[in-house]
Amino acid sequence: MAGNSRFAVSVHILAYLTYRRDVAVPSAEIAASVDTNPVVIRRLLGALLKARLVTAQKGASGGFALAKAPEKISLRDIYRAVDPTPDYGMRHFAPNDECPVGARISAILAGAFAKAQLAMEAELARTTIAEVHGQLHAVCTGKR
Amino acid sequence: MAGNSRFAVSVHILAYLTYRRDVAVPSAEIAASVDTNPVVIRRLLGALLKARLVTAQKGASGGFALAKAPEKISLRDIYRAVDPTPDYGMRHFAPNDECPVGARISAILAGAFAKAQLAMEAELARTTIAEVHGQLHAVCTGKR
DNA sequence: ATTTTTGTAACCATTACGGTTACATACTAA
DNA sequence: TTAGTATGTAACCGTAATGGTTACAAAAAT
Numbered sequence: 001m002a003g004n005s006r007f008a009v010s011v012h013i014l015a016y017l018t019y020r021r022d023v024a025v026p027s028a029e030i031a032a033s034v035d036t037n038p039v040v041i042r043r044l045l046g047a048l049l050k051a052r053l054v055t056a057q058k059g060a061s062g063g064f065a066l067a068k069a070p071e072k073i074s075l076r077d078i079y080r081a082v083d084p085t086p087d088y089g090m091r092h093f094a095p096n097d098e099c100p101v102g103a104r105i106s107a108i109l110a111g112a113f114a115k116a117q118l119a120m121e122a123e124l125a126r127t128t129i130a131e132v133h134g135q136l137h138a139v140c141t142g143k144r
Numbered sequence: 145m146a147g148n149s150r151f152a153v154s155v156h157i158l159a160y161l162t163y164r165r166d167v168a169v170p171s172a173e174i175a176a177s178v179d180t181n182p183v184v185i186r187r188l189l190g191a192l193l194k195a196r197l198v199t200a201q202k203g204a205s206g207g208f209a210l211a212k213a214p215e216k217i218s219l220r221d222i223y224r225a226v227d228p229t230p231d232y233g234m235r236h237f238a239p240n241d242e243c244p245v246g247a248r249i250s251a252i253l254a255g256a257f258a259k260a261q262l263a264m265e266a267e268l269a270r271t272t273i274a275e276v277h278g279q280l281h282a283v284c285t286g287k288r
Numbered sequence: 289a290t291t292t293t294t295g296t297a298a299c300c301a302t303t304a305c306g307g308t309t310a311c312a313t314a315c316t317a318a
Numbered sequence: 319t320t321a322g323t324a325t326g327t328a329a330c331c332g333t334a335a336t337g338g339t340t341a342c343a344a345a346a347a348t
Contacts, residue, residue, distance in 0.1 A: 002146070002147055002233070003146055003147055003230065003231070003233065003304090003305090003335080004233045004236075004304080004305060004306085005232075005233030005234070005235075005236045005237045005305090005306080006233065006305095007232065007233065008232060008233045008234060008237045008253055009233075009237065011249070011253060011256075012237075012239060012245065012246070012249050012253075015245055015249055016243075016245045019244070019245050026323085026324060026325085027324080027325075028324085032240060032243070033239060033240050033243040033245050033246045034239050034240070034246065035238060035239050035240040035246065036306080036307075037306080037307050037308065038324095038325095039306095039307075039308070039309090039326095039327090040306065040307065040308095042324095042325065042326065042327090043306095043326095043327090045325090045326095046325095046326070046327085056324095056325065056326090057315080057316095057324085057325085058313080058314045058315050058316090058323090058324055058325045058326085059314060059315025059316050059317090059322090059323060059324060059325080060315065060316040060317060060321095060322060060323040060324070061315090061316060061317080061323080061324090062314090062315065062316075062323075062324050062325070063324075063325090064325090075256060075260075086147065087147070088149075088151065088152060089146070089147065089148050089149030089150065089151065089152045089153070090149070090152060091149075092148075092149045092336080092337070093149045093152045093153065093156075094179060095156060095177060095178050095179050096176060096177050096178070096179040099176070099177040100163070100280065101156065101159055101160045101163050101177050101280060102156070102177045102178065102179065104279075104280050105155070105156050105159055105276075105280065108276055108279050108280065109152055109155060109156075112155075112219060112268070112271055112276075115267050116219075116264045116265075116267045116268050117264070118267075119263045119264050119266065119267035120260045120261070120263050120264035120267075121260075122263065123259050123260045123262075123263035123264075124256070124260050127256055132249075132252055132256075135248075135252050136244065136245060136248050136249065136252065147304080147335090147336090148335080148336060148337085149336085149337080150336095170292085170293060170294085171293080171294075172293085180337080180338075181337080181338055181339065182293095183295095183296090183337095183338075183339070183340090184337065184338065184339095186293095186294070186295065186296090187295095187296090187337095189294090189295095190294095190295075190296090200293095200294065200295090201293085201294085201346080202292090202293055202294045202295085202344080202345045202346050202347095203291090203292060203293055203294080203345055203346025203347050203348095204290095204291060204292040204293070204346065204347040204348065205292075205293090205346090205347060205348085206292075206293050206294070206345090206346065206347080207293075207294090208294090236305080236306065289348105290347100290348090291346100291347085291348085292345100292346085292347080292348100293344100293345085293346085293347100294343105294344080294345075294346095295342100295343085295344080295345100296341100296342090296343090296344105297340105297341085297342090297343105298339100298340085298341085299338105299339085299340085299341105300337105300338085300339080300340105301336100301337095301338085301339105302335105302336085302337090302338105303334100303335085303336080303337105304333105304334090304335080304336100305332105305333085305334085305335100306331105306332095306333090306334105307330105307331085307332090307333105308329100308330085308331080308332105309328105309329085309330085309331105310327100310328085310329085310330105311326100311327090311328090312325105312326085312327090312328105313324100313325080313326080313327105314323100314324085314325075314326100315322105315323085315324085315325095316321105316322085316323080316324100317320100317321090317322085317323100318319100318320090318321090318322100
């Protein structure tokens with residue numbers, strides 16, 4: 001995964017939309033929960049929109065809502081929607097082609113990275129936003 | 145994983161040391177194979193040294209060598225030696241504690257991230273530097 | 289002694305990221 | 319139909335991380 005907060009914030013966004021499931025939620029309200037700027041939220045919602053995880057409604061009493069049941073949205077769905085496929089530093093990795101090692105290591109590394117990436121995504125796929133929301137609720141009621 | 149090339153270059157380094165198993169290899173030679181500056185290589189070798197994956201020898205005819213058999217060095221060993229534990233953007237993620245979602249989402253996310261991270265590392269553990277070197281050799285001989 | 293090489297510190301340029309302002313567009317509600 | 323609200327996006331800024339580079343002290347071999 002990357003060093004940015006896109007995935008973390010996106011999970012927060014969808015958990016919040018689950019929490020406020022019945023209404024259209026404007027980006028300003030989500031931003032207050034995440035404690036950041038509404039534009040940051042809308043940028044991420046743009047990616048989630050393209051992935052059909054949320055719907056948007058412009059204008060007064062508009063806002064965002066889940067596009068499907070929270071049981072059908074996995075953390076992998078969110079990850080793929082907002083985080084570009086990592087290049088594992090291969091961008092800045094152009095070894096010497098004249099060296100027997102340098103000439104072939106890139107392809108071998110790419111294969112190893114791809115497998116590691118799939119393993120990580122498979123683990124993310126095991127958790128849904130509904131479960132994340134359930135854990136939220138469990139903590140809240142458990143405290144009383 | 146991160147957006148840097150530390151892991152990729154480090155695997156290259158250890159594959160190169162396996163390829164030149166019998167001699168002490170100076171950082172300049174490795175740098176020529178990776179096509180970068182020797183200091184970049186020595187920085188990474190410093191981390192690999194601390195993790196006891198390589199040994200160093202100063203002075204004339206000095207250089208670096210594997211500290212153990214390449215069959216006993218996994219990609220996970222290398223990953224853990226050179227890449228700091230990723231924070232998955234949690235550094236820049238401080239949601240509003242007064243919101244029921246914001247107050248608890250961090251802990252839940254941390255748990256999900258940890259599981260995904262372990263899954264990825266487990267996959268990396270399945271490959272050794274000896275295998276990476278073997279793939280190099282297979283390609284070279286296969287081409288003839 | 290001279291040469292070679294590690295080990296580190298310091299600095300630079302580039303890039304990526306989050307945050308912010310601004311504003312056009314679109315929709316609701318009255 | 320008009321006033322108000324919210325999305326969608328472009329542009330810009332400051333900060334932080336990264337790789338590359340120069341410089342140089344310490345250590346070891348020949």
